[in-house]
Amino acid sequence: MLLDVRNPIRNVAQNGFLTGAVMVFAVFAGAAFTPSSQAPAQSQTSQAPAQQVAPSPQGATPQGATAQAPAALSQRANLNIVVVDPAHGGTDAGARGTGGIRESEVVLDFAAQVQRALETQGFQVVQTRRGNENPSFDDRSAIANAQRGGIFVTLHVSSTGLPSTARVYVNADLPSAPDASGLIPWGRAQGPFLGLSRKLGDLVQGQLAQRFKGSPSVAQTAAVRQLRTTAAPAIAVEVSSISVDDRAELDRMAPGVADAIARGVAAFKPTYIVANAAGAQP
Amino acid sequence: MTSRWRVLLIAGLAVAVTAAAIYFPILRRSVKQAAKLQEQSEEQARRELAQALAANPGEPRVKAKLFWASDAEDGALTAVTVELPLSSDAVLRSKQVLNTLLAGPVDAELRTLPPDAVLLAFYLLPDGTGIADFSEALATSTPSGIVSEQMAVDSIARTLEANVPQVQRVRILIHGQEAETLAGHVDLTGTFAVNTKPWQTPAKPAGVSPAAPTPAPPSGAAGSAKLPDIVAPTPAPAAAKPGAGTLTPEKAPGKLTQPAERKP
Numbered sequence: 390m391l392l393d394v395r396n397p398i399r400n401v402a403q404n405g406f407l408t409g410a411v412m413v414f415a416v417f418a419g420a421a422f423t424p425s426s427q428a429p430a431q432s433q434t435s436q437a438p439a440q441q442v443a444p445s446p447q448g449a450t451p452q453g454a455t456a457q458a459p460a461a462l463s464q465r466a467n468l469n470i471v472v473v474d475p476a477h478g479g480t481d482a483g484a485r486g487t488g489g490i491r492e493s494e495v496v497l498d499f500a501a502q503v504q505r506a507l508e509t510q511g512f513q514v515v516q517t518r519r520g521n522e523n524p525s526f527d528d529r530s531a532i533a534n535a536q537r538g539g540i541f542v543t544l545h546v547s548s549t550g551l552p553s554t555a556r557v558y559v560n561a562d563l564p565s566a567p568d569a570s571g572l573i574p575w576g577r578a579q580g581p582f583l584g585l586s587r588k589l590g591d592l593v594q595g596q597l598a599q600r601f602k603g604s605p606s607v608a609q610t611a612a613v614r615q616l617r618t619t620a621a622p623a624i625a626v627e628v629s630s631i632s633v634d635d636r637a638e639l640d641r642m643a644p645g646v647a648d649a650i651a652r653g654v655a656a657f658k659p660t661y662i663v664a665n666a667a668g669a670q671p
Numbered sequence: 672m673t674s675r676w677r678v679l680l681i682a683g684l685a686v687a688v689t690a691a692a693i694y695f696p697i698l699r700r701s702v703k704q705a706a707k708l709q710e711q712s713e714e715q716a717r718r719e720l721a722q723a724l725a726a727n728p729g730e731p732r733v734k735a736k737l738f739w740a741s742d743a744e745d746g747a748l749t750a751v752t753v754e755l756p757l758s759s760d761a762v763l764r765s766k767q768v769l770n771t772l773l774a775g776p777v778d779a780e781l782r783t784l785p786p787d788a789v790l791l792a793f794y795l796l797p798d799g800t801g802i803a804d805f806s807e808a809l810a811t812s813t814p815s816g817i818v819s820e821q822m823a824v825d826s827i828a829r830t831l832e833a834n835v836p837q838v839q840r841v842r843i844l845i846h847g848q849e850a851e852t853l854a855g856h857v858d859l860t861g862t863f864a865v866n867t868k869p870w871q872t873p874a875k876p877a878g879v880s881p882a883a884p885t886p887a888p889p890s891g892a893a894g895s896a897k898l899p900d901i902v903a904p905t906p907a908p909a910a911a912k913p914g915a916g917t918l919t920p921e922k923a924p925g926k927l928t929q930p931a932e933r934k935p
Contacts, residue, residue: 476855483855484815492815526851545856548814551745558817576860603745611821614851614858625856627817 468661470539471507471654472515472532474615475500479523484548486631493521495639496544499628502643503544506651515539527575530618534578540589540661541623542650543615546639550629553638554601555646557594557608558625559586560616578620585622585661593624593653600645622661626650730756736833737772738826740781746818748783748826750833751776761837765793765801768834772826783826785812791846799839800862801831810845813854820857828863838865 475496477483483492497518504514515536517529524532533541550556563580573581590608598604608624616623628642734752741749755771758764769790775782788809794802813823824843831838840862844850850859 481855545817547816547818549816549819554745556746556818558821605746609746609821611817611856612824612858612861612863613817613856614860615856617858625817629818630816 468538468540468658470513470515470536472517472536472539472541473500473503474517474529474541474543476543476545477523478518478521481523484546484631486633488634490631490636492546492631495546499544499643499646502647503650506647507654510651510655512654526615527618529615534620539621540654541619541621543625545625545627547627547630548632551603552629552633553642554604554629555597556605556627557590557597558611558613558627559583559590559608561610561612563617573620575618578618579616579623582620582622586624588660589622589653589657590624592656593626593650596649596653600649730758732756735768737768738829739776740783740822742781746822748822748829761835762793762795765831765835765838766790768830769793769803769827772830783822785809787812795837799837801838801841802844803827803841804844804847807846810850810854815854815856817856820853823853824857824863828865832865836866841865
């Protein structure tokens with residue numbers, strides 16, 4: 390298996406993660422890019438809307454990502470990129486309400502509001518999809534894993550649950566030990582980030598609990614597939630529920646959910662220092 | 672047409688319309704009732720199937736804990752104690768409790784698993800990994816969403832935890848195949864932790880190998896790990912080598928390479 394430290398996305402594509410066992414760099418955790426590697430990240434953000442975010446790892450090469458210069462090893466960078474993932478899409482509508490409401494459409498609208506709220510807080514935002522397409526779980530994770538010092542927020546609407554509540558989920562425990570070569574298996578990429586994900590999840594859930602009565606006060610644990618392959622602090626936000634009679638009930642929640650996420654992420658930012666050293670664990 | 676015939680025709684039509692107005696609601700009620708009866712009989716058949724598995728007059732009735740949705744707390748599970756004649760055979764016991772879980776609580780609103788889902792098979796590997804193979808309906812009928820899917824998985828894991836100490840972790844298959852997710856969210860590619868304390872194999876007579884089960888057929892008894900009181904003599908250690916008749920992760924249904932264990 391060939392691993393190119395300058396091009397993690399090409400690595401995962403060439404080594405065929407779509408078919409299963411693939412390794413993700415430990416350097417994803419440590420972000421083995423120079424600070425200038427933020428430039429390509431910017432090209433995928435909302436600040437350059439003309440450039441489409443590639444939904445597939447094939448061709449989604451972070452141009453300009455270079456091997457780390459020794460002088461940069463001691464530098465640190467703070468969180469500034471948030472990858473927002475409107476779940477489902479394309480032929481996968483997600484949860485469907487009796488009134489014809491589709492989760493894939495609701496979360497796309499939520500994502501737009503979350504993006505605006507995050508930008509107001511000074512973050513750059515990368516969306517995993519902007520239209521009615523359905524990138525795979527791994528494609529979405531690859532987009533997040535290519536960002537240096539980013540975090541990942543996936544948006545969902547539940548089929549059940551108390552209406553007008555919102556829950557944050559973080560992944561359940563994953564064995565995180567890298568193998569003998571120091572690499573983190575792709576399938577357990579979230580492992581080293583569980584502590585940070587929990588911290589981020591609690592902060593966002595706290596904000597949501599203030600806005601939506603009946604929501605839990607701390608993040609819940611669940612085996613969310615999308616989070617497992619994401620090498621970054623990662624949370625899933627699920628709004629209840631698709632069973633409402635009128636979609637307007639969900640739409641009314643969007644500004645509050647967006648503001649809660651943005652404030653939670655802003656509160657998390659000072660605690661998340663991204664080490665530049667290759668292979669460094671969070 | 673004379674006016675007399677016209678009057679007769681109108682009168683006849685009026686009678687027909689009146690009769691239809693009376694008859695159609697009755698017919699509608701009958702159809703609805705028949706559909707309801709059919710639904711009930713299907714549900715009853717499922718329950719009878721579960722009862723047939725559970726009912727074993729030779730086995731002592733024990734208090735089993737089943738985990739269904741809580742009516743007091745949204746998104747939480749609650750334990751319900753049910754007295755069942757449970758087998759002391761771990762595989763059969765697992766099937767009994769999971770079938771009872773599938774049959775559902777008295778209040779159908781508190782179900783965690785869809786009523787049309789069926790447990791096709793249950794296997795127990797020597798390392799304590801239980802493999803629960805469900806019909807397609809588990810994936811297609813479980814409401815899509817993190818909360819509903821995680822509750823479904825948790826109810827399976829916690830019910831096994833409370834009633835079958837031999838099961839250390841559980842893997843869920845859909846129709847014999849590995850599924851990436853249950854209904855689009857919760858990851859089914861790994862195992863879910865059940866009993867965190869390892870099951871202590873009871874002391875065996877000298878020369879008896881540790882449990883070396885053979886593949887468990889869907890009907891159940893063969894190949895199961897046994898509870899202490901019914902430990903059967905097993906072949907000598909030489910016969911316990913991986914090979915024919917031994918269920919190893921490689922031989923189990925679905926791909927079982929390096930399952931990632933998760934707490935439910």
